[in-house]
Amino acid sequence: EAGVTQFPSHSVIEKGQTVTLRCDPISGHDNLYWYRRVMGKEIKFLLHFVKESKQDESGMPNNRFLAERTGGTYSTLKVQPAELEDSGVYFCASSQDTSVYNEQFFGPGTRLTVL
Amino acid sequence: AQTVTQSQPEMSVQEAETVTLSCTYDTSESDYYLFWYKQPPSRQMILVIRQEAYKQQNATENRFSVNFQKAAKSFSLKISDSQLGDAAMYFCAYRSAQRSYQKVTFGTGTKLQVIP
Numbered sequence: 001e002a003g004v005t006q007f008p009s010h011s012v013i014e015k016g017q018t019v020t021l022r023c024d025p026i027s028g029h030d031n032l033y034w035y036r037r038v039m040g041k042e043i044k045f046l047l048h049f050v051k052e053s054k055q056d057e058s059g060m061p062n063n064r065f066l067a068e069r070t071g072g073t074y075s076t077l078k079v080q081p082a083e084l085e086d087s088g089v090y091f092c093a094s095s096q097d098t099s100v101y102n103e104q105f106f107g108p109g110t111r112l113t114v115l
Numbered sequence: 116a117q118t119v120t121q122s123q124p125e126m127s128v129q130e131a132e133t134v135t136l137s138c139t140y141d142t143s144e145s146d147y148y149l150f151w152y153k154q155p156p157s158r159q160m161i162l163v164i165r166q167e168a169y170k171q172q173n174a175t176e177n178r179f180s181v182n183f184q185k186a187a188k189s190f191s192l193k194i195s196d197s198q199l200g201d202a203a204m205y206f207c208a209y210r211s212a213q214r215s216y217q218k219v220t221f222g223t224g225t226k227l228q229v230i231p
Contacts, residue, residue: 003159004159031217033217033219035219035221040223041223042119042221042223042224043206043219043221044221045218045219045220048217048218055215055217056215056217058218059218091160093219103162103165104217106152107159108157108158108159109159
């Protein structure tokens with residue numbers, strides 16, 4: 001079974017540009033999560049989709065970040081315009097459902113560098 | 116809000132020896148999950164071990180075990196018979212048991228080096 005995949009693995013852009021990150025969850029997983037780790041700090045939650053709906057977007061830092069999950073399959077996270085402090089590793093995770101305990105499986109992350 | 120603290124940015128252990136990674140957390144909830152995740156260099160994060168807060172018995176997974184002290188809000192990870200493949204970043208993490216709160220709260224991580 002294929003795991004969570006993310007594209008691209010690395011992205012280097014200049015301040016003010018736009019970047020779109022993609023996450024493909026494990027097939028059949030209704031829940032999809034985005035997290036971010038800024039250099040040297042903890043991994044922080046950004047948001048949680050259940051299918052195509054945003055269940056919790058309390059971690060989104062500001063309106064320069066837009067997450068979508070059309071059709072409830074893959075998700076994109078767009079940063080527009082990118083700022084220097086957006087640099088970090090963006091992780092995606094997916095889980096099957098929210099009943100009782102369900103493990104979140106993480107992707108390898110996308111390393112974003114904003115110059 | 117919940118917080119997770121890992122006070123050891125880096126640790127090292129001799130191959131075949133035992134090492135303990137520390138973690139403390141803060142929460143007002145009574146029911147929750149605690150995790151240790153491992154992220155090897157350039158690879159994705161995987162779950163090492165999980166502990167349910169309502170269980171008094173410490174979780175064990177082969178060479179990995181935890182010391183869960185609920186009253187002290189402490190959750191340390193012990194790795195026995197350390198192997199070269201254990202070298203990685205280890206993250207302690209917390210998640211509420213409430214269905215509506217699925218986000219995981221992570222610590223800053225401990226980088227473990229295994230010396231041959």
